[in-house]
Amino acid sequence: MSRFYPLEVTALRRETRDAVVITLSPRPEDRGHFGFVPGQYLTLRHVIDGEEMRRCYSICSGPGEPLQIAVKRVAGGVFSTFANEGLAPGMTLEAMPPEGRFTVPIEAETPRHYAAIAAGSGITPVLAILKAAMARSPRSAFTLVYANRELSTIMFREELEALKNTHLERFSLLHVLSAGHQEIPLLSGRLDEPKLTELFRLWIDPASVDFLLLCGPEGLMLTAAASARAHGIEENRIKFELFASGRPGRLRPAPKPSTGVSAGRSGMHEAEIILDGVSHRLTLRGEETSLLDAALAAGVDAPYACKAGVCSTCRGRVLEGEVEMVANHALEDYEVRQGYVLTCQSHPRSARVVVSYDQ
Amino acid sequence: MSGSMGIEDYLAAGGQLTSPANVPPRYRGELLRLMASFVDSELAASAGFATVINTAPSTESRIAACRIVLEKAEHAGRVLALMGDFGADTKRYETHHDWAARLPREADLGAARWGGDMRLSVFHYPLEGWADAVVMNVLMGLASAIQLDELGRASYAPFAEAIREIAPRERAHTRLGVKALPELLADAKTRREVEASVRYWRPRVAATFGHAGSARFALLRRFGLRQRPNEALLALWEAELREKLGPYGLV
Known part of the structure; x- marks a missing residue:
């Protein structure tokens, strides 16, 4: 936990x-x-x-x-x-303690050429890697292409300039601005495929790059990765960290339990299981059968793996009704409060429940 | 920069993800399922191979078997750590199932999962002695090279990277098996055992590629978690078998 x-x-x-x-x-x-x-x-x-x-x-x-x-x-x-x-x-x-796998090896004795293409706030992890590479690996070089809308929206502009001035031979910095003009046409406008091709031709020698870091929104990541591959940078030299534009917003509040908490006749419960936008209706004996098993028995290809409440593969969200989890070794309290359950451990308590795997 | 693209479109266009925070719910379920299948298969394979160490006919082959047991467990641990990033309780996961448990030799599972874990069905069948273990290792090793090549292109970059690191060591396990074959084939008795084992394991390993026209495959491809259909991977394996075992008259 x-x-x-x-x-x-x-x-x-x-x-x-x-x-x-x-x-x-x-x-x-x-x-x-x-x-x-x-x-x-x-x-x-x-x-x-x-x-x-x-x-x-x-x-x-x-x-x-x-x-x-x-x-x-x-x-x-x-x-x-x-x-x-x-x-x-x-x-x-x-x-929580720091996490994440957008990392590259940085060693004092191993000179490497790191290249990065970042956009907007995608600069943040790249800046940490850049500073570490400059400080800890004195013979490593770094090339940063940083895309922004205009001069005033560039984050860490002064800090990047200072780094460039301190490490003139090792750190090369290119600002690409989508709005507003710069003297060099290559550095104005959207960072699209032709522009990336020019960058790989003129500024970044793909053969010299040990690691290419990509960090920004979806469109840039796709274009830059495709261009990098086309210029001979293999998959295992490219590191991705998506700064999604469509980050998950605020979840709708957890549903209120419905009033009919008692089971239907003879302990049978009605369940509606939503998977890939399709709704499946089924009935189950709630004390004996988990929602996952009932779904699988009805031919619903719901995701699961351990069936022991440990791995969280079978996570679903209760949209209506009330369920009880027998065991939970994977979901955190805040997820439970939002209505998430491990369906392999969940049994309906109300006469009717609606559970979605899509949320 | 086109900032309006959704994550599902991004994935369908070949995009990659690195953080659990960006992963859509359905993608999460299918990714965890793929990772669990890998972890369970490696743990079950390691546990199964542990039982044949004492049947190894030489010190060298004993060391080879130990190495396979050790490294497969280590590979499982690497991918299990990635599952931990999604909230899985990795400590409990390692012990929630008896990885050495096997069904009777004559059981017939097809491609179906069985019991409370996600191991590929082939890892539910018991090994019977050294020659049998060598054959299973070679046949399944050639299959997993193809399956790992596929998973090494998955859109969840930490998983793909782990698989790409693991794949060469898995290929080395297969080479250990291929190296053991000529000696087994030189003796008439063990040759008959090898031939019987090839007949036994071939359809069971073939089943690990899953069904042709799988509906799940379409979903996985849309998520960028898979690229090539089951039947295409199976055909690659059949070709590999002919190339590697054909010269011995085994296929």
């Missing part, structure tokens, strides 16, 4: 009009939990208007720097708006 630790907000720095850098400090006794590999993220938990929010933010700190994340405001984003407007030093956020 994941564990959250309190982190004190010790500093806030406005990075752009819509983005803030938050410095966080664990309690002395928790410090051991917050070591991180550059490229990892923190999962934050915070209650806003009585509702628990969880969001993942990449750590942007370099070696020896305090723990920092950057939060860019997204339209309608409850947490990102709170972080940009309501957060103040001295407040506490809760976070």
Whole structure:
């Protein structure tokens, strides 16, 4: 089970009009939990208007720097708006220890060429990797192509400039701006396929790249990955971290249990199972049969693996009615509060239940 | 940058994911199922091979069998750690099932899963001695090379990367088996055992490729978790068998 630790907000720095850098400090006794590999993220938990929010933010700190994340405001984003407007030093956020697999080997004795194509807030994990590569691997080089709308929306602009000036021979930085003109046409406009081809021809020698880091929204990731492959960068040299534009928004509140909590005649329950948008109606003897087994017996190809409440493959969401879980070794309390259940361990308690595998 | 694309369109266009936070619910279920199938098969294979260590006819073959038992368990652990990222209780998972449990030799499962785990059906059948274990290892090893090549292209990058690291070591396990074959075939008695084992295991390994025209495959392909249909992978394996075992007159 994941564990959250309190982190004190010790500093806030406005990075752009819509983005803030938050410095966080664990309690002395928790410090051991917050070591991180550059490229990892923190999962934050915070209650806003009585509702628990969880969001993942990449750590942007370099070696020896305090723990920092950057939060860019997204339209309608409850947490990102709170972080940009309501957060103040001295407040506490809760976070799980750093996680994530968007990481690359960085070794003092092994010179490597890291290249990165990032867009918008996708810079955050890349910045952590960049700073670590410069600090820890003195003969490694880094090429960063950073796409933004305009000059004023570039996050970490000053910090990147300073890094470039300190490591002139090793760090090459290209800003591509989709709106507004730059002197070099290559660096103006959308980072599309022709532009990437030009970049690989003129700025990034694909053969020299040990790792290519891609971090941004869906469209850029697809175009950049396709272009990289076409230029001979193999799959295992490309690292992806999607900064999805359509991040899951606020979940609808967990459904209220229906009033008819008693089973129907002779202990039989009605269940509606939704999978891939298709609704399947079935009846089951609730004390004996789990919702998963009833679904499988009715020919519904529901996902499952361990059938022991351990792996969470069979996770579904109760949309109507009430169910009881016999065992749960995989879902966390907040998921249960949102109506998620392990269907292999779930038995209906109300006369009718509706469970979806699609949410 | 086109920012309006949904994750499902992104996946259908060949996009990759690295974080559980970005994974849509149905994708999550199917990905965990694929990972569980790999973990359970490796744990069951490791446990099954452990029983034949003492039948190994030489020190070298004993070491080979031990290495297979060790590394398959290690491979399972790597992918189980990825399942842990999604909330799976990895400690309990390792012990929730008796990985050495087997059905009777004559049971007929086809491609069906059985009991409380997701191991490929072939790992429910017991091994009978050294020659049988070598044959099973070669036939299934050639199959898993093709299956792992497929999973190594999956759209969940941490899983694909783990599989790409694992695949060469799995291929080495198969080579250990292929290396043991000539000696077994040189003796008339063990040759007959090998031939009988090939007849026994061939249809059971073929079943691990799943059904032709599988409905789940269509879903997995849309998610970028699979690329080539079951029947195409099966045909690749049949060709491999002819190439590797044909010279010995075994297929």
